[in-house]
Amino acid sequence: MILFATSDKGGTGRSVTSCNVALRCALQGHDVCYLDFDFGSPTAGAIFHVDSAARGITGGRGLHSYLEGSVSAPVELDLWRHIERAELRPPPAGAARLVLLPGDEGGGEFPIDDEMIDRCQRLLRRLAEEFELVIVDLSAGRSYALQLALEVTARPALRAVTTRWLVFHRWTRQHIIAAAGLAYGDHGIVATGVDKGHVRDQLDDSVRFVRTAVPAPESSQFAGLLPTQAAWLQETDAELQKLAARRRVGRSVLLGSVPLDPVLQWREQLILDSDVRTLQIANKETNAALDALAEDVLNDDSWEGL
Numbered sequence: 001m002i003l004f005a006t007s008d009k010g011g012t013g014r015s016v017t018s019c020n021v022a023l024r025c026a027l028q029g030h031d032v033c034y035l036d037f038d039f040g041s042p043t044a045g046a047i048f049h050v051d052s053a054a055r056g057i058t059g060g061r062g063l064h065s066y067l068e069g070s071v072s073a074p075v076e077l078d079l080w081r082h083i084e085r086a087e088l089r090p091p092p093a094g095a096a097r098l099v100l101l102p103g104d105e106g107g108g109e110f111p112i113d114d115e116m117i118d119r120c121q122r123l124l125r126r127l128a129e130e131f132e133l134v135i136v137d138l139s140a141g142r143s144y145a146l147q148l149a150l151e152v153t154a155r156p157a158l159r160a161v162t163t164r165w166l167v168f169h170r171w172t173r174q175h176i177i178a179a180a181g182l183a184y185g186d187h188g189i190v191a192t193g194v195d196k197g198h199v200r201d202q203l204d205d206s207v208r209f210v211r212t213a214v215p216a217p218e219s220s221q222f223a224g225l226l227p228t229q230a231a232w233l234q235e236t237d238a239e240l241q242k243l244a245a246r247r248r249v250g251r252s253v254l255l256g257s258v259p260l261d262p263v264l265q266w267r268e269q270l271i272l273d274s275d276v277r278t279l280q281i282a283n284k285e286t287n288a289a290l291d292a293l294a295e296d297v298l299n300d301d302s303w304e305g306l
């Protein structure tokens, strides 16, 4: 399966959540690769604790160079050899492959051409054969990366591969409206995809949403609130639920929801069991939500037509 991770805005939690999902799927025994298609800011390496690729890879061997045609294959980093977290070295028993294809350090956004589309399609087809899950983290908004993804997946060569779309958004008014617009609005995923040859209902059915950094008004995090504040939070949450339902980003298309976590608020990183149990810095609810998301991503039932 190829899973495109999208968001209308930057700073939604798309990358940090996707990296954590990638890790968890690999820990659950599924071969996973992660492509950093955030061309303007290829920093997935930083989230995966790979210092040598924190801003992309040097030497002109990353995804930018591959797509632009200057190398015949992009670098594939075996993350089990590169993640600088002692708890993951050696990788836990039962872990499957986990590979990062970083962008180029200093690489930027670029317009797409036919040759690039061919290269992208060849790469995705090969990776989809080799890995059970290919996560492609796309630049935010109606970007060239999104155009490229919609273009290649409409091509016959990729039609046999299952492709799915996740739209990440924060739990706020602006983000809900923006996420709905990216999925269903003018020049959004469905409209652009149909222009490029996708079947509307199929594409529409393959889109799900992930809410990130969601405050849980009833959690101990909010124990110190004034009664007026607690009541306001509850009311606002209820209003957001209604707005989401009206904009077609409600429960029926929700794949998962990750609570607001103090660790992620301060640092983009992998959340490991040790962060919850030993260091006791991350919340167990965050761990559980990320595990559930990883399971649901790979469970066909979560993607059944509505």
Ligand SMILES: Nc1ncnc2c1ncn2[C@@H]1O[C@H](COP(=O)(O)OP(=O)(O)O)[C@@H](O)[C@H]1O
Residues within 6 Å of the ligand: 007, 009, 010, 011, 012, 013, 014, 015, 016, 017, 168, 212, 213, 214, 258, 259, 260, 261, 262, 263, 264, 265, 266, 267, 268, 269
């Ligand atoms: N569940 C969460 N709780 C708190 N902060 C979060 C959560 N998810 C993401 N963040 C923070 O939000 C910021 C944006 O996340 P990032 O993954 O870089 O977003 P994007 O890829 O959409 O630009 C980061 O600082 C990240 O750590």
Ligand SMILES: [Mg+2]
Residues within 6 Å of the ligand: 014, 015, 016, 038
């Ligand atoms: Mg990102």
